[in-house]
Amino acid sequence: MKIASSGFSLIELMVGLAILVILLIAGVPALSSWMQNAQIRNEAESIQNALQLARAEAVRRNTVVRFQLVNTIESGCATSTQGTSWVVSLDNATGACDAIPMQDGVAGDQTPRIIQRNAATSAAPNVVVNATLATISFNGFGRQESVSVSGGGVTPSPPEQVNIVITNPTGGACASSTNQNNPMRCLNIVVSPGGNVRMCDPALNLLDTQGCG
Template structure:
């Protein structure tokens, strides 16, 4: 007599498999969460680096001074940042065309001529909404939230020293340099206009170290 064997799992086997899956998921969630928090830092740092490079390129192309500043937002309620990673690029110097309160004035690229002829002459804005937990710390005073590139690509403001912004994510934890889980990043802008992103936890002699 042939026995009719039916494939499939018993209830006990299914419960055991679900328990193992739940255990593995519980182990993976913290690691995945930490990866996401680290990615916020990386994304914010790359966007700031790209914005600075664009500002320098525009200064060279237009043969004039171009501002880059971190701002609290990119709406008309914006102010010069005290820690956020949003940014605005516009025509102007350290004393002219401050976009504070006018960051929402940027127009679509199809009317770029309007942008170039109407104050505050905003060329581009970037919202750090994708990295809401990232905090930017300056190595100096409020002036260091603003970098102005000259027509030769050099930094004409601030004049005293190079600019440094440290990007961290307190929500994810302390930086690796403080024995925490976060890979914090640093943006450096030298007086000659060199823009660099580096990892302050790595030795200065290494390619990505500060």
């Protein structure tokens, strides 16, 4: 009695490989789009978390704390509405973003008394940030602080809503309420005059709780 051999024939193996190649080719655009969208999400979450930290520290310390978008965290840093790096500090960090972060209860903290900072990373090289303000200050009540109190001309008086838009032109156009087929889910960070910080999707309906309406 002849026993059939186990395993795959050459033809079956070739067919299987062909199907695998087709599936991989079909999945490449979707994977690429997902990776580009992940850059937007990561940058948006980083900025949102930094703003929430600045607000929480302002309340905890009962003093003005600043969030600043900067072009770098090196010594020559400058505020920029297109900055992808940021600094949370008690003083103006312009030109001193490389200062040693402060330690509570330790004397001799360096000006600008940095609480936390974050540099733009290679993980999100294609992200573009556009903000209506580069510096946002919070007071001990958790509200945006006006220029008349915080000084330095860093925030408007009276405070106004600040919008930070995160896009990825390399990945493609942003989806919108009129065109959901565009590949990028761009995100906005909105800071109200009262200090509320929220992330929203401008492509969603205005009535959606996650929309920017």
